[in-house]
Amino acid sequence: MTAVLIKGARIYGEGDPVDVLVSDGVIAEIGSVEAPDAEVIDATGQVLLPGFVDLHTHLREPGREDTETIETGSAAAAIGGYTAVFAMANTDPVADNAVIVEHVWRRGREAGLVDVYPVGAVTVGLKGEKLAELGTMAKSAANVRMFSDDGHCVADPLIMRRALEYSTALGVVVAQHAEEPRLTVGAQANEGVQASRLGYAGWPASAEESIVARDCILAKHAGARLHICHVSTAGTVDVLRWAKDRHGPGLISAEVTPHHLLLTDDRLETYDPVNKVNPPLRTARDATRLRAALAEGVIDCVATDHAPHAVQDKDCEWAVARPGMLGLQTALSVVTETMVRTGLLDWRGVARVMSERPAEIAGLADQGRPVEAGEPANLVLVDPDAEWTVRGAELASVAENTPYEGMRLPGVVTLTLLRGRVTAREGKIG
Numbered sequence: 001m002t003a004v005l006i007k008g009a010r011i012y013g014e015g016d017p018v019d020v021l022v023s024d025g026v027i028a029e030i031g032s033v034e035a036p037d038a039e040v041i042d043a044t045g046q047v048l049l050p051g052f053v054d055l056h057t058h059l060r061e062p063g064r065e066d067t068e069t070i071e072t073g074s075a076a077a078a079i080g081g082y083t084a085v086f087a088m089a090n091t092d093p094v095a096d097n098a099v100i101v102e103h104v105w106r107r108g109r110e111a112g113l114v115d116v117y118p119v120g121a122v123t124v125g126l127k128g129e130k131l132a133e134l135g136t137m138a139k140s141a142a143n144v145r146m147f148s149d150d151g152h153c154v155a156d157p158l159i160m161r162r163a164l165e166y167s168t169a170l171g172v173v174v175a176q177h178a179e180e181p182r183l184t185v186g187a188q189a190n191e192g193v194q195a196s197r198l199g200y201a202g203w204p205a206s207a208e209e210s211i212v213a214r215d216c217i218l219a220k221h222a223g224a225r226l227h228i229c230h231v232s233t234a235g236t237v238d239v240l241r242w243a244k245d246r247h248g249p250g251l252i253s254a255e256v257t258p259h260h261l262l263l264t265d266d267r268l269e270t271y272d273p274v275n276k277v278n279p280p281l282r283t284a285r286d287a288t289r290l291r292a293a294l295a296e297g298v299i300d301c302v303a304t305d306h307a308p309h310a311v312q313d314k315d316c317e318w319a320v321a322r323p324g325m326l327g328l329q330t331a332l333s334v335v336t337e338t339m340v341r342t343g344l345l346d347w348r349g350v351a352r353v354m355s356e357r358p359a360e361i362a363g364l365a366d367q368g369r370p371v372e373a374g375e376p377a378n379l380v381l382v383d384p385d386a387e388w389t390v391r392g393a394e395l396a397s398v399a400e401n402t403p404y405e406g407m408r409l410p411g412v413v414t415l416t417l418l419r420g421r422v423t424a425r426e427g428k429i430g
């Protein structure tokens with residue numbers, strides 16, 4: 001593997017520009033470096049960060065390779081600056097056993113663009129009725145460390161309690177898609193003024209908040225780690241603040257998606273299902289509170305909930321369209337727009353919410369590490385001043401369902417390194 005010399009980058013966007021020499025998979029030297037044999041990258045004006053870690057990605061393999069494969073999703077991840085992603089279990093067949101999680105793990109290694117960690121299902125077939133074999137998946141070659149029925153809520157409190165109790169013995173984390181299903185029967189859009197005006201059945205904030213409160217209490221009693229997926233309401237922020245105060249550090253963690261930071265239910269005017277997502281786009285007030293909570297650390301991290309869907313499942317009547325939107329290649333830009341340009345986070349803060357905290361939550365030893373000599377070279381180089389225009393057809397994913405179509409966004413990933421190897425540069429692989 002050739003060494004790479006990154007010339008003149010500002011690490012975490014701080015201090016004077018330095019040179020960073022990467023060789024043999026690690027950061028070999030930082031300072032004023034000459035290395036005649038290395039490939040030189042001119043990083044003038046750019047920011048060097050630890051590679052991003054996405055706790056919430058849908059890669060659709062096995063089952064819906066017409067919308068995304070582990071290979072195309074890995075490409076999107078690498079181009080988006082990610083060095084590790086967690087692939088959700090709601091595939092077909094469901095990743096609720098060792099055979100499937102090992103398959104996903106192996107396919108990720110073969111693609112070799114990003115570390116793909118399979119998430120195991122909490123219940124058999126995501127049906128919410130019977131616990132899956134968490135221990136077998138945890139001890140498999142895939143070494144599953146996160147379990148989730150995402151797409152569905154583990155709604156039965158007894159099943160959720162058992163899952164949390166087992167998780168403590170296995171040292172894994174349960175990630176909940178918090179949605180009380182009895183409160184969202186037929187729901188189509190955030191319950192409020194906009195849904196009433198447009199004639200959509202309302203999706204109440206309480207469906208999310210009641211499960212978050214319940215599960216924080218269950219986790220406390222079980223002494224278990226609990227992660228809350230895609231937080232979308234101001235009320236959930238209040239519940240999380242209460243639970244984190246009461247439980248002490250470490251037990252509860254939470255993620256927010258880029259789309260819930262930037263987009264609101266104002267966009268529903270057009271009736272375009274590209275804006276349909278679970279949980280739904282909320283109000284501007286919710287988005288403002290989510291940004292503040294992320295800056296403050298009440299919400300720990302950003303996760304994409306990258307959810308590719310086929311044209312026929314999106315370009316149809318709202319009520320039957322599938323929920324979900326692409327996210328891997330646009331996450332950094334949306335975070336730059338909503339958090340950096342607004343002064344809510346500096347680049348060190350971006351490293352925290354997109355790399356360090358997610359790596360800690362999932363227990364990854366080699367990701368989210370400090371950018372220092374001797375550390376694994378999982379790195380991303382970002383041009384903070386550049387802008388680009390999003391075009392779904394140009395993204396690496398098979399599907400094209402981006403809600404940011406035609407938008408001009410700041411923050412461009414120019415280089416991604418996985419263990420010292422260039423996985424993406426300037427929007428392309430390798």
Ligand SMILES: NC(=O)N[C@@H](CC(=O)O)C(=O)O
Nearest residue numbers: 058150151277278307323324
């Ligand atoms: N977010 C979504 O709207 N959809 C996800 C499922 C999920 O994350 O709940 C999907 O798998 O398509």
Ligand SMILES: [Zn+2]
Nearest residue numbers: 150151177229
């Ligand atoms: Zn979900």
Ligand SMILES: [Zn+2]
Nearest residue numbers: 088150151305
């Ligand atoms: Zn999801």
